[in-house]
Amino acid sequence: MWIMSFFLKHILATFLMVGFMLLGSANTAFACTCYEDGGLSSSLDGTAECVTACGEGGATEEDGVCDCPESNTSATITCETTCAAAGYSHEPPTVTDTKDYVEPNLNVDIPGFSFTDVISKKGNLEISWLGDYVSSVYQYLVGIGAFLAIIMVMIGGLQYTFAAGGGDTAKAKKRINNAIIGFSLLLSVFMILFLVNPNLVFFDALKLLEVNEIKLDLAASGDEGVPSNISRSTCDAIVATAKDDGTCDISQTVISPTGGQPNCGNHHWFDDGANGDYKKINNLDFAAGWGLEIKAPISGTLTYEKQTDDKNRCGNRVTITGTGDAAGASLVICHMKDFINDSGKVLDGVTVEQGATIGHIGGNCCDDQNPPANWYSAKYGWCNVGGTACTDPYAAQSCSCQDYQQAGNTSGPHVHMTWERGGDLLTCLDY
Incomplete structure (x- = not known):
C-alpha cells in the first residue's frame, strides 16, 4: 500500500515540477529556426511581430498565439511571418551543394546517429556536426537514464518488499526517491536551458570560410626540377633527423617513383620546407628522363586527372590513396606524360x-x-622542345612534348611528389 502511495506522490510531484517549468516558459516568446539563402540561421522569436500586431505588452505563447491586453483579442504569430520579417525563410534549405568531408570517428557509436552533410554556400562551409552530436548525446543519455531509473526503482521495490516484515525500509524509499528525482532532473535539462535562453537549445551551424584546395599549385610553383647547390650531405642529415624523431603512420615505406634519390634543392627542402624542417617537407622532386616509367611509391588506388587549364601547375597527375600496409596515406604525382602501365x-x-x-x-x-609569366620555371629555358605534341594522356602516343597545361610548371622532365597524409614524409621515405 505504501508503495502505491509513494509512487503516486513522487510521480505527481514530478509532473507538477515539469508543469511549473512549462508555465514559466509560456511567457517566453516561441522560437523559430529560420534559414538564410539556403543556409541555417539563428533561432528567432515572435516578440517583434507580436508587438506590431498587439502593441506594447503583447506576449506570444509557445503555441504562437499573441495575447493583446488592450483590445482583449489575440493574433496568431507563425514562424513564416517571424522569419519573413527578418528577411529569412522558414522552410528548411534544399541542399544542392554538399561536400564530401571526412566525418569525425566516434569512439562510442550512438544508435541511429549520423552527421549531416556539410553545406557549401557562397564561399562558406556550414557544419552542424557539433549540434548534431550534442543533441544525439542528450537523447542517448535520456534513454540510459530511463533504463537506470527503472532498474533502481525495481531494486528499491524489492528491497522494500523484503524489509516490510520488520526490516529497514528507509533505504528502499531513498533509493526509489533518488531514482525518480534524478530522472526528472535529466528530463528538465532542456526546459531549464530554454528558460535561461531559447538559443541555448538551438545549435546554429558552424560557418567557416571555404578555402579552395591549392596545395599542388603552390607546391609546384617554384623552381620545379631545377638543381641547386645544396649538398647531398645536408639533405642526408635532415632525413636522419626525421628517421630518429619523426612519425610514420603507415607500415609500408615510401619508395622512389623513379628508382633514384630525390633532388636535394632549395625549392622543397628549404624554401617550402622552412629551412630544413622535416615536418614541413611534404614535396619532393625526382630527376628522370622523358617517357621513363613511373612506379607506385605505395600500394593504393589510382585516380588520374588530365590538366586542361592553367589553374593548377601540377599538370597531368595521379592521386594514390593508400591501401593495405599503406592505408591512411595519400600522395600525388605531377608532370606525367601519360597514364599507361606496362601492359x-x-x-x-x-x-x-x-x-x-x-x-x-x-x-x-x-x-x-x-x-x-608567373610560372617561374619558364625563366630557365622552359617550353623549348620541338617535335610532335602529346594530346591524350589516356593513350600510348609517340610524342616528344606537351602543351604547358599538361606539362605543368617544370623546367624539364622529372617527377614531383606531394605527400598529403600518412605521417612525416621523410620518416616514411625509403631513402
Whole structure:
C-alpha cells in the first residue's frame, strides 16, 4: 500500500515540477529556426511581430498565439511571418551543394546517429556536426537514464518488499526517491536551458570560410626540377633527423617513383620546407628522363586527372590513396606524360601494389607554348622542345612534348611528389 502511495506522490510531484517549468516558459516568446539563402540561421522569436500586431505588452505563447491586453483579442504569430520579417525563410534549405568531408570517428557509436552533410554556400562551409552530436548525446543519455531509473526503482521495490516484515525500509524509499528525482532532473535539462535562453537549445551551424584546395599549385610553383647547390650531405642529415624523431603512420615505406634519390634543392627542402624542417617537407622532386616509367611509391588506388587549364601547375597527375600496409596515406604525382602501365592499360580507379608501373614521365613543354609569366620555371629555358605534341594522356602516343597545361610548371622532365597524409614524409621515405 505504501508503495502505491509513494509512487503516486513522487510521480505527481514530478509532473507538477515539469508543469511549473512549462508555465514559466509560456511567457517566453516561441522560437523559430529560420534559414538564410539556403543556409541555417539563428533561432528567432515572435516578440517583434507580436508587438506590431498587439502593441506594447503583447506576449506570444509557445503555441504562437499573441495575447493583446488592450483590445482583449489575440493574433496568431507563425514562424513564416517571424522569419519573413527578418528577411529569412522558414522552410528548411534544399541542399544542392554538399561536400564530401571526412566525418569525425566516434569512439562510442550512438544508435541511429549520423552527421549531416556539410553545406557549401557562397564561399562558406556550414557544419552542424557539433549540434548534431550534442543533441544525439542528450537523447542517448535520456534513454540510459530511463533504463537506470527503472532498474533502481525495481531494486528499491524489492528491497522494500523484503524489509516490510520488520526490516529497514528507509533505504528502499531513498533509493526509489533518488531514482525518480534524478530522472526528472535529466528530463528538465532542456526546459531549464530554454528558460535561461531559447538559443541555448538551438545549435546554429558552424560557418567557416571555404578555402579552395591549392596545395599542388603552390607546391609546384617554384623552381620545379631545377638543381641547386645544396649538398647531398645536408639533405642526408635532415632525413636522419626525421628517421630518429619523426612519425610514420603507415607500415609500408615510401619508395622512389623513379628508382633514384630525390633532388636535394632549395625549392622543397628549404624554401617550402622552412629551412630544413622535416615536418614541413611534404614535396619532393625526382630527376628522370622523358617517357621513363613511373612506379607506385605505395600500394593504393589510382585516380588520374588530365590538366586542361592553367589553374593548377601540377599538370597531368595521379592521386594514390593508400591501401593495405599503406592505408591512411595519400600522395600525388605531377608532370606525367601519360597514364599507361606496362601492359598498355589505364588503371584509373584500380588498386595496385607498390612498385607497379602507373604511367610515364612528362614535363617537356613544346616550343610553341606561352605559359603564364608567373610560372617561374619558364625563366630557365622552359617550353623549348620541338617535335610532335602529346594530346591524350589516356593513350600510348609517340610524342616528344606537351602543351604547358599538361606539362605543368617544370623546367624539364622529372617527377614531383606531394605527400598529403600518412605521417612525416621523410620518416616514411625509403631513402
